[in-house]
Amino acid sequence: MRFNFESLFLLSSFLLPFTAAQLSGSVGPTTSYADKRKKVCAVTAYGAKADGKTDIGPALSAAWNDCKSGGAIYIGSGTWAMNTWVTLTGGTGVVIRLDGVINRTGTDGGNMIMIEHSSDIEFMSGTGRGAIQGNGYIFHQQGSLSGPRLLRFYEVQDFSVHDIALVDSPAFHFTMDTCSNGEVYNVAIRGGNSGGLDGVDVWSTNIWIHDVMVTNKDECVTVKSPAQNILIENIYCNLSGGCAFGSLGADVDISDIIYRNVYTWGSNQMLMIKSNGGSGTMKDVVLENFIGHGNAYSLNVDQYWASMSPVAGDGVQLDNITFSNWTGTCSNGIQRGPMQFKCADGAPCTNMQVVDFAMWTETGTSEYEICRSAHGTGGCLESGSGEYDAVTSTITATPSGYAAPTMAADLSTDFGTTMSIPIPAIPTMYFPGVQAISAKNGPGGCVSCSTAAAKI
Ligand SMILES: *[C@@H]1O[C@H](CO)[C@@H](O)[C@H](O)[C@H]1NC(C)=O
Ligand SMILES: *[C@@H]1O[C@H](CO)[C@@H](O)[C@H](O)[C@H]1NC(C)=O
Ligand SMILES: *[C@@H]1O[C@H](CO)[C@@H](O)[C@H](O)[C@H]1NC(C)=O
Ligand SMILES: *[C@@H]1O[C@H](CO)[C@@H](O)[C@H](O)[C@H]1NC(C)=O
Numbered sequence: 048m049r050f051n052f053e054s055l056f057l058l059s060s061f062l063l064p065f066t067a068a069q070l071s072g073s074v075g076p077t078t079s080y081a082d083k084r085k086k087v088c089a090v091t092a093y094g095a096k097a098d099g100k101t102d103i104g105p106a107l108s109a110a111w112n113d114c115k116s117g118g119a120i121y122i123g124s125g126t127w128a129m130n131t132w133v134t135l136t137g138g139t140g141v142v143i144r145l146d147g148v149i150n151r152t153g154t155d156g157g158n159m160i161m162i163e164h165s166s167d168i169e170f171m172s173g174t175g176r177g178a179i180q181g182n183g184y185i186f187h188q189q190g191s192l193s194g195p196r197l198l199r200f201y202e203v204q205d206f207s208v209h210d211i212a213l214v215d216s217p218a219f220h221f222t223m224d225t226c227s228n229g230e231v232y233n234v235a236i237r238g239g240n241s242g243g244l245d246g247v248d249v250w251s252t253n254i255w256i257h258d259v260m261v262t263n264k265d266e267c268v269t270v271k272s273p274a275q276n277i278l279i280e281n282i283y284c285n286l287s288g289g290c291a292f293g294s295l296g297a298d299v300d301i302s303d304i305i306y307r308n309v310y311t312w313g314s315n316q317m318l319m320i321k322s323n324g325g326s327g328t329m330k331d332v333v334l335e336n337f338i339g340h341g342n343a344y345s346l347n348v349d350q351y352w353a354s355m356s357p358v359a360g361d362g363v364q365l366d367n368i369t370f371s372n373w374t375g376t377c378s379n380g381i382q383r384g385p386m387q388f389k390c391a392d393g394a395p396c397t398n399m400q401v402v403d404f405a406m407w408t409e410t411g412t413s414e415y416e417i418c419r420s421a422h423g424t425g426g427c428l429e430s431g432s433g434e435y436d437a438v439t440s441t442i443t444a445t446p447s448g449y450a451a452p453t454m455a456a457d458l459s460t461d462f463g464t465t466m467s468i469p470i471p472a473i474p475t476m477y478f479p480g481v482q483a484i485s486a487k488n489g490p491g492g493c494v495s496c497s498t499a500a501a502k503i
Pocket of ligand 4: 260283456457458471472476
């Protein structure tokens, strides 16, 4: 869906200007799918075979070279072995349509598919059945995280990634760095139950990420620095690590980020801001409509994060961050209280706002909140300024309105790290009661129709 402010205002007056202000301009490819497929480069014309054995790598590179000035690269249904990785550079006006499964057989590190220095790019499945199967378990069962990431976008502008599944990456699933004007939607990510298998990591400008499901045991959809004007909504962390900002180190520059409608089930946290020392600023952030169930941490600002080696500096300055409308339960509110602001003494948090925060514990009858050098309103936040020692308050009264719906598809067991992980279907719902913003299978839903016109 091409997103622009004019149509947003016309079509949906209920989306406030505040929403529109989030993105700094249009996102997505600038030419239509129909225009791009005037020239088709099917990988089969370059030697690829959907036989599960022939390496698709060289054919994909060759198809890119022929179609990179405008065209549609078509990877049809079936299983395509990938033994060598591709770096696709310098494209303009290209759609890569993946309707089958790219099955990792090669063992190099790096990125299976990297797209860089390109613009007007769409990476999608027309049938919603396209997937990259990373077979990460083959690495993980040996305790190794040395395999490749599945997909990386670097210095790409005006792009979309949608209606695909990214499964069992040996390392990270999808990274977008130094990109702009992108849209990512209707994406299902399912990885092993281990750290180091991030779902979506983004450090970029003007990006809309919506309707994404992640199962793994590390980052769900996470923002790193530098990042500006990012709208992240309808996110289903379905047994995951959870969403985060970070790890934040030196010269952090993050602003104008909204996370909205984030459902987190059985994860490490609902939202964590993680750093240890460091410098720079993260500001003007809204984190609203969060539902959690069975998570270890919930709201967790930890600027003394022990899993990170300290970075030089007094701390990353957190300013003007609103946490609004959080409901549900945490796993054990006495072990890990649902509200934690451990701000850096050298750079106390300012203008934190907690509004309508009602989280209760699934174990026991009390929970705690902790604030350190954290200023603002609501929860345990203190007014004034300057550093102060951690203050813990115990809560014994059940907060009113904490009860929150669950999702029918919540996972009860993870996928471990030693067995092949099945490719999921693309969901139609990523947050209770909220339908995905775009219909499945492509812009306007027509790419997947079985009419001749919709075929590549
Ligand atoms: C995919 O590749 C793995 C090896 O990485 C192999 O074990 C598996 O059989 C392949 N799957 C298909 C459907 O070809
Ligand atoms: C605080 O952040 C919100 C959300 O990004 C923004 O609308 C508001 O202008 C910011 N406030 C200040 C004082 O900058
Ligand atoms: C709070 O979030 C819930 C979903 O958890 C949503 O139904 C409700 O509309 C939100 N309330 C406000 C005031 O946005
Ligand atoms: C959550 O994971 C389970 C197990 O893989 C899956 O059946 C379900 O579809 C997932 N939820 C969504 C919304 O896809």
